[in-house]
Amino acid sequence: MGGSPSDPRSLPVPGHVPPDRAVGQPPASPWGRPPAPGGAAGPADRGGAAEGGSPLPRPASGVPISSGGRRTPWGILDLIGTVVVGLVLGLALVVVSVAAGALLDVDLSGSGQFGLYGTEVYLGLLVAGWAFGIRRHGAPWRSLGLRPVGVGTLLAMVPLGFVLLVVNLLVLIPFAALLGDEDAAEGTTSGPLADPAALSGADVLWLALPIAVVAPVVEEVLFRGLLYRYLRGRFGRRRVGLVMAVIVSAAIFGVLHVVVPPIFVMGLVLAALAERYDSLLPGIVLHATNNGLVVLAIAVAAG
Template sequence: MRKGFMKCIKDVTAVRKSWGELPLKFALSMVLGVVVCEMAAGALLAGVELQTQLLILRLVELIVIGLLINYFKMGDNLGLGRPDAEGVRVFAVLAAVTLVLFVILLLVFWLLDYALLAHLAAPPWLAGLAGLLLMVLLAPVVEELLFRGLIFRLLRRSFGMLLSVLLSAGCFALMHGQPELPQIFGGIVFALAYEWSRNLWVAVALHASANAAALLFVLF
């Protein structure tokens, strides 16, 4: 299995596309758009239930980012096309490894000290269909566009692959407010998947599956 995994990675590394230039104007517009959305949400949705706030915020952010991607014609640059055969192979291998290791990490945390995972059950936005939509659909797409499509790509312009992966994973973990091994591990895996496949949908799919695993762990 190890030989097959390494062969898969080498094959993809050999045929993967080179990174295109990420225009600074697009990056700044994307950051500004997200900041404006966050500020507007805080002002306009102050009296709204938290779950509804987050749902509206992520949906608006996704629309704004989508409009910017379309305006700057950045779809191909970010790797938002259909994954090729090699990209699908990488996704299949990494999805299996990620799921197993992620569940093991959660189980270890639970066995050592349940309090380490207690915050996962606390947020009210995890409940119901809206929580599922947020965690498994909207959050993975928006966060992958920001942390892999933008932050990782900007770091990748100036630093090597390894340092860019680690730094972007650190930013991703800090964004969650209480960074722990699952977030750091996830950030590393999502960035590696994007680096090797050059397709952002592969990272989105892995992120969504990891979130679904965490949600199921909390619920059951």
């Protein structure tokens, strides 16, 4: 008996399954066509697992989740933009701080200026790194390597930080002998670090802020997150690509810190950790431990 449009029996019933969709048939997949009822899922529904991809669906943006030699969504222009815009932002914050200090008649010591202005420059670079690496490409934070690792791994970085500091000192000794004591001292201790004995407790705290707290986080995000992962993708997945990415990123890290040999060695270790754990957290803890020991030595010298 056929129902007319006005017949209530012809109206859709809530919860009714249309005949063109069998019970138990999965809805359309956003990653491709739905599999036939009872049939095997196609490559698109398995996230490309049949083609060697991840068993999980690919992100819609196509952003790689880990390094492993895969191309990053950010490129060389993004890295340059991070440096240029980051420095501009950081210097703008410094100008605001100087103006505010003049208006409020606040007189910071040399260490206070170093700590405050250094932190502001680092924050400017971090914001720029987020804008060019994450925001611009819609990439997740874990694409930089900000992913959790085991507590035991993080704790193991603390004694490794002691070892790294000793290695850096051993590397610095022949470097200082080669350049001469005065030139080496000029390259490693300047500004408020030139005379640690003259520092007060407040000065040491100001120094600890950028050196032991802010720098490890920001530098790992910039050098091992943005830079190293970009180089890793450019040099390819072969072992030689891995070695080249580690060396080049460590060399850039050392050159930008002026004291090239010991910082280069540190850059090698930090890049190797980023590759080994696919996370920046072990490197951040190691970096903070190393820098914290330097600040502790300054505090001891200050008495």
